[in-house]
Amino acid sequence: MGATAKTVTATDWRADFPALDQSVHGQPLVYLDSAASAQQPAAVIDAVASYQREDHANVHRGVHTLSHRATEAYEGARDKVRDFINAKSRSEIVLTSGTTESINLVAQSFCRPRLQPGDKILITHLEHHANIVPWQLVCEQTGAELVVAPINERGEVELDSLLGLIDDRVFLIGMAHISNALGTVCPVEKVIEHARQRGIPVLIDGAQGVPHLDVDVQALDCDFYAFSGHKMFGPTGTGVLYGREAILDAMPPWQGGGDMILEVSFDKTIYNELPYKFEAGTPNISGVVGLGAAVDYLQSIGMQTIARYEQKLHDHMVARLSNVDGMRLIGQARRKASVQSFLLDDIHSHDLGTILDHQGVAIRTGHHCAMPVMQYFGVSGTCRASLAFYNTHDDIDRLVAALDKARELFA
């Protein structure tokens, strides 16, 4: 079934990723864990290596040639990111260590000074812990309340319920663009539209949005958009906080140090302009260079092309998995990215993960840092196959064959 439908392009893309070309337990690797961390194309690996070999120095501080080159490379990557998500200005691109830091920055710098007891932060039931715990912390610090919009058994955010929870005390809405555990594409456009009308800022956790969708923050009209480099085929330890310029401008710095200041004396320190105000200390320069290369790489294929290809592959995966006896699909939203959680018979997800690993198939097992989702579905964890554009129909065939094998073993 799979072989004839395999597209030439995916095979070509796959060849760009050196890590995919290996055997695990004697079987060619099938990597179905990109939602946890995506592999990096040679273009990213090489960009980082050549930066390290030839251009490395600290940024923004030296007059010498290498420092200049490093600064160009680092700031060049910021420009690429701005273009990638279509932000209005490079001042709106704050480089962080990842989605987690981006969200914490908003919680601590934007929310904490303004939140009053009784104010509310509204999130949804399908959030990653990174979009739950920072809000719990700031609620504890300020006496604000965390309010959670429900999901349904398909794993969709219930839009009407969410909108019904919006009242004058809601200070900020935080929600995922795409659920990492369920693959659900959330109705962020509608939420943002309603929130805008009421003047409520919205933060989108785009960790899973950016690798799968063509994200345009101006079209979305959100106030914050957070994402991670390593989920979009770039290096770990890199990430982005997009923030609307006027909002970022009004926020105090959240960490102090070098680079984020214009002038320091013991009487008074003048903070640097955006976005440097939020980038204290020497940043992850080589990582950011790699992030820039990842943007170049993705743009050379085109996010729309990627989204179209992945959608087909996703539908194929779901169709094949549905035909496996004993299969329980968890997450069946009508709008979904190429991620599928499932359970097979009563086999524990960790057992299944080990058995699949033995056949060279890498999936994620457990709670996926989304324990409330697991609680909703009444399970301790799930198996999750997450696809990128470097996956093929063959990979799905291998997954299904490996699952059949697991059933035999546990029969």
Next chain:
Amino acid sequence: MSDAAPDMQDLYRELVIDHSRNPRHFGRLEDATHTADGINPLCGDKLRLYFRVDASGTIESSSFEGSGCAISIASASLLTEAVTGLEVDDAKSCSATISTRLTTAAPYANLDAHLENLKALDGVRAYPSRVKCATLAWHALQAALTNDTQPATTE
């Protein structure tokens, strides 16, 4: 894919599958004198072990309840079989024996007859990410018999 099969069967031996499917002494033990929880935060495995120790210090009966992967359930089930009838001190030393057996690379030592079945867990040595599943119940046993109030965890 056949060459992957023997390895998997070494981990999921028949006895392991059997005990995970039909755990022995499963459920709460009324009038338990010793109990402890074992939690593996990484996997979400949760076990509660119960022991009834008589006046002379012998484990009269054992049971467990909870949820987890095949390895952790089988290990707990095998444990209840192995330690029932032992003196508390002997049971504690079993715990040490099994933990060492599963976590070191040392050659396998001979096991006393009552521990013989636990050889079924030997396969986990080759799976570093799964060793904790097998040792969880044994940590909990240790905690129960020393009456630690904290749940045993694998971390």
